[in-house]
Amino acid sequence: MTTVVRRRMGVEERRQQLIGVALDLFSRRSPDEVSIDEVAAAAGISRPLVYHYFPGKVSLYEAALKRAADDLASRFVEPHEGPLGSRMLRVMRRFFDFVDEHGPGFSALLRGGPAVGTSATNALIDSVRQAAYEQILTHLGVPDPPARLELVVRSWISLAESTALIWLDGRRIPRADLEVQLVHDFAALAAVSTAHDEEMSGLLRHMLKDEPGDGPFGDLATRLISLAT
Numbered sequence: 001m002t003t004v005v006r007r008r009m010g011v012e013e014r015r016q017q018l019i020g021v022a023l024d025l026f027s028r029r030s031p032d033e034v035s036i037d038e039v040a041a042a043a044g045i046s047r048p049l050v051y052h053y054f055p056g057k058v059s060l061y062e063a064a065l066k067r068a069a070d071d072l073a074s075r076f077v078e079p080h081e082g083p084l085g086s087r088m089l090r091v092m093r094r095f096f097d098f099v100d101e102h103g104p105g106f107s108a109l110l111r112g113g114p115a116v117g118t119s120a121t122n123a124l125i126d127s128v129r130q131a132a133y134e135q136i137l138t139h140l141g142v143p144d145p146p147a148r149l150e151l152v153v154r155s156w157i158s159l160a161e162s163t164a165l166i167w168l169d170g171r172r173i174p175r176a177d178l179e180v181q182l183v184h185d186f187a188a189l190a191a192v193s194t195a196h197d198e199e200m201s202g203l204l205r206h207m208l209k210d211e212p213g214d215g216p217f218g219d220l221a222t223r224l225i226s227l228a229t
Contacts, residue, residue, distance in 0.1 A: 015053050015063070018043055022064040026105035031061050062120045065109065069124045072098050073131035080139060084207055085183055085216035087139055092160070092179040099164045100175070107168050110161055132157050140207060148197045152189045159185055183216040 009017065021042045025034045036057055040047045054060040075094035078087045099106050109125065136153050137145055145153070160182055167178055187208075194201040211217040 011053070014045075018050060018053055018060065019064050019067055022060050023068060023102075023105070026061070026064060026108075027102045028104060030104045030108040031057075032108065036060075058118060062118065062124075065121055065124050068102060068105070069128050073128050076132045076135040078135070078139070083211050083215045083217075084139055085187070085211055085218070088136075088183045088186060089179060089216050091135075092182050095160065096164065096167075096175050096179055099168065103168050107165055110165055129154075129157055140203070142203065146197070146199050146203075148193045148200050149190075149203060152186075152193050152200075156182075156186045156189055159189075180216055180219070184220040187217050187220055 018039065022034070022039055025038060025042060034057075036050050037047055039057075039060065040050045043050070050060070054063065072095075075098055076091055078091050080087075109121070133153055136156075137143065140149075142149060163178055163182060167173060167175065190200065190204050190207065194204050208217055213222070
């Protein structure tokens with residue numbers, strides 16, 4: 001008879017395991033609905049041992065959220081090669097990959113709730129928004145944006161969040177359509193701002209100068225022209 005000896009995990013290894021287990025559970029149900037007992041069972045350890053590593057569910061959620069936030073922020077990182085519209089479309093695909101993978105947790109996080117409304121979690125959410133904002137500015141090549149451009153970029157990030165939340169509630173619009181639509185939305189917000197700011201006109205011309213006719217921005221222009229004819 002062979003005896004199986006289970007290897008004892010180190011402190012950090014066990015912490016990382018519990019974070020991974022919690023993230024998996026939070027991806028399928030709202031964090032408010034997941035108990036420490038379920039985390040313990042999924043990890044194959046006792047409830048008291050979970051509390052040995054995390055003083056409560058909120059602290060475990062914060063640790064899981066930190067990992068998820070780092071993951072989400074990384075999905076806005078894109079090589080500065082090729083047309084801007086195509087780059088943004090790739091970012092939107094990775095963004096919706098994340099939303100798809102973490103649906104209930106993503107929804108609970110942005111809508112708020114007892115498990116997520118702490119200063120630490122709010123700071124993590126803001127850090128992801130800031131990371132997305134800074135990445136977009138690097139693609140635009142504008143390290144010190146004028147006020148209207150900052151408004152456009154931050155408004156678009158909020159729009160992407162809202163769109164994802166609405167999509168999760170029934171998924172009534174094809175995901176691929178929304179990914180393209182959000183890229184179009186960015187161009188539209190920038191275009192509207194040019195009516196109020198000459199500096200934005202120059203930035204928009206620079207943004208569109210190398211865009212191919214068959215790219216997302218060219219596709220938007222074609223659609224708008226067809227509406228006017």
